[in-house]
Amino acid sequence: MAQLKVKDVKKGEFIYLLNKDNTPQKKVYQRKGFDRSSGKYELQAYWDINDYRYVKGDKTCIIADF
Numbered sequence: 001m002a003q004l005k006v007k008d009v010k011k012g013e014f015i016y017l018l019n020k021d022n023t024p025q026k027k028v029y030q031r032k033g034f035d036r037s038s039g040k041y042e043l044q045a046y047w048d049i050n051d052y053r054y055v056k057g058d059k060t061c062i063i064a065d066f
Helices: none
Strands: 015-016 030-034 040-045 052-055 060-063
Touching: 030 052
Parallel strands: none
Antiparallel strands: 015 030, 015 060, 030 040, 040 052
C-alpha cells in the first residue's frame, strides 16, 4: 500500500491512520472536511458515527480498500 498524507486524500475516502512504526491502526476513518479555525482535517470513524478525530494534514495514512 502506498502511504499518503491526510491532506492528499480526497474528501469521503476511507483511510487507516498509521502508527509511528508504520503499522495501521484498527479503526477505519472517513475523511470529512477541513476545520479552518484549528487548521486540522476532520475524520469520522466508520463503525461509530459519533467518533470524530481532528488531525494535522501531514499525518500519514493508507487507503482502506474493502
